[in-house]
Amino acid sequence: MMPSSDRMSLPVSDPSPQQRGGAAAGEQRLFKGSTMTSRGAYAAVSYMSCAVMLVLFNKAALSSYSFPSANVITLFQMICSCSFLYILRRWKIISFTSGDTSSSSITDNSTSTRFLSLQTLIQTSPLALTYLLYMLATMESVRGVNVPMYTTLRRTTVVFTMFVEFILIGQKYSRSVIGSVGLIVFGAFVAGSRDLSFDAYGYSIVFLSNITTAIYLATISRIGKSSGLNSFGLMWCNGILCGPVLLFWTLIRGDLRMTMDFPYLFAPGFMIVLLLSCMLAFLLNYSIFLNTTLNSAVTQTICGNLKDLFTISLGWMFFGGLPFDLLNVMGQLLGFIGSGLYAYFKLFGK
Template sequence: MSLKVSNSSENNPMLPVSDPGRTHDDGDKLFKGSAMTKRGAYAAVSYMSCAVLLVMFNKAALSSYNFPSANVITLLQMVCSCCFLYVLRRWRIISFSAGEKSLISDNSTKFVPLNTLKHTLPLSGAYLLYMLVTMESVRGVNVPMYTTLRRTTVVFTMIVEFLLVQQRYSSSVIFSVGLIVFGALIAGVRDFSFDAYGYSVVFLANFTTAIYLATISRIGKTSGLNSFGLMWCNGVVCGPFLLVWTFIRGDLKMTLNFPYLFSPGFIVVLLFSCILAFFLNYCIFLNTTLNSAVTQTICGNLKDLFTIGLGWVIFGGLPFDFWNIIGQLLGFTGSGLYAYYKLMGK
C-alpha cells in the first residue's frame, strides 16, 4: 500500500481508519448476505495476527527474562505508540478525525480539541485499567491456560453491552458463546498448575476487557475521532498517570537494576512488543468499531488456537490430557460457530 500523499480531494487518509458514520451497501459486504464487510474481515484477521505475536513477546519478557515490572512494559508501549502517532500525523500519513482529509494543514501540536479529549476520558480510564490488569494476568498463568480462561471474556462483554446499550443477541449466538464457556471449563478442570491469584487476575482482566471494548463501541462512534485519534487520546491521558504509578511502586528503580536491561535479546523483545502493541491497539479500535465488541472478543478466541500451540511449544507449562483437548476443541467449535453466524447474518 502506497503512503504517497495525493492531491485529490476524494482521497481518504492513506492508512485505513474506522468510519462510524459510514453505511455499507451490498458491494461492501464480504459476500452476498454476509453481515460482515470486507474491511471488517481485514480488521479481524489483522487483530488476530498481532495478538498472537504480542502475547508471545510479552510472555518472553516477563517469564523467560523474568522482567520484574509489567507496568514498565505497558508504559514503554504507550510512549512508543504516541511517538508513532505524532510522527505519522505530522507527516500527514494519517488523520485523527473521522472524515478528515490527509492534506489538511495543521501546524499546531494540539491534534485533538480539548472538549473531544474530555469526551474520551471514560475510554482512557477503561484503557488504563485494561492494560495494567491484562499485562499482570500474563505473568501468573501459563500461556495455554491463559488463553483458555481469557476465552470467557465474551460472556462479560455481552453482559456489559446489555447493561450499557440494551444489546440483545440471537439464540444462535448465545448457544455458540455457551459452548465456548463450557469448553473453557472442561479445559481448565485438569490444570495441574492451578494458581488462585493468577486465575483471579485473569478473570479481572476479562471484566476490564469487556468494559474497555464496550466503551470503544460507544465512544468510538460519537467522538468524531477515528482509530488513530482514539489511540492518541488514550496515550495523552493515560501516559502521565502510568508514569507516576510506576515511580510510586518502585518499578522504574527495579527496571534500572534489571541485569538484562541492555541485553541485545531483551531489547529486541521489548522493541517488538512495543511495535506490536501499537498495531494491536489500532486493530482493536478498527475491529470493534467496524464490527462489534462481541465480534472483537470472538476474534480473540479464534486466534487462541495459534497462541496455545506456540505457547505450549515455546514456554510449556501445561500437561495436555484428554479433557484439556476436548475443552479446547469445544471452545474453538463455539468460536467457529459464532464466526459463521456473523458471516451469514444470523
C-alpha cells in the first residue's frame, strides 16, 4: 500500500491563518509590494479562462439550439457538480474543510465525519440562496441580449459589488481604485450607446444579474472565510441546498416536460455542448470561490471585466449581434483600460 503522502490532492480555497501571515505574505507574493499572491493570480487566470468558454457554450445551447429552459441547464450543471464532488471526496482526492490540504488530514477527516454536518449546512444557507438567485439570473440574462452587449452591461457589476462589500463588511477603496472603476462604467455606457437591438426585458435581467452577482460574491467573501470550508465544501453545500429547490421549481414550471419534448435533446452536437457546459460550470464555480477568498469580491468582478476581450471577440465571431462602430470600440477600450488600471494597482500595491 502506498504511503499517504503519495496520494493525489487538489488545491483548496483560502490558506490557513498561519499561512496568511507567513508564506502567503512573503515569498508567494507576485512582486515586492504586491497585494496579490501567486496563488491568487492562478485563481484569477483560471476563472477568466473558464468564464469565457462557459458563456459561449451556454449561448450555444440557449440560442443556437434554442433550448427552451435555462433553469434545466442550471439544474444539470448542479447535478454534475455534486456528482464530481461526491466522487472526488469518496476517493479522498479532495477535502471539504480549510487546512486539510495534506493527504493524511483528508484520510483522518474522512473517518470521523462522512461529509458535512447539518449545522454547517444551515450556516451556509444564505450563501446557497444567493447562489441560486445568481445562477438563475445569470443564465436567463444570456438569452435575451447578444454576447457583446451582455459583456458590456455586465461590467457595471463592479459598482454593485463595491456597494455591497461596503454595506456588509465596511470595505473602503482608494481614489485610484474608484477612478479605475469609474472609467470601466463610463466605457460600458459609451460602448452600449449605439446598441440597435435594445430589449427592455433583456437589459433588466442583466442588471438584476449584476445585483445578484454582487450579493453572491460579497457573501462568499464573508461566509467563505468564517465557515471553515474551502471552495469544494462551499460548492457542496450550494448543490445540496439548491438542487432540490431548483428541481421543484422546474417541475412546477413545466421546464422538465419542455426538455423531454425538445427535438435536439439527444442530438450528439447538443449533448456535447451540454456536457462541456456542465464541466465548465463546475470549474468556474471552483475558481470563483478560490478567486474571491484568496483575493476579494471586487477583484473577482474586475477579472470578469478583463476576460471580456476574449468573450466579445469570440461572441462576434460565432454569434454576431452588435455591429462594430467607432463609438463602441472606444467604449470597449475605456473599459479595458479601467480594468487594467485596477489590476495594476492590485498587483503592484499602489
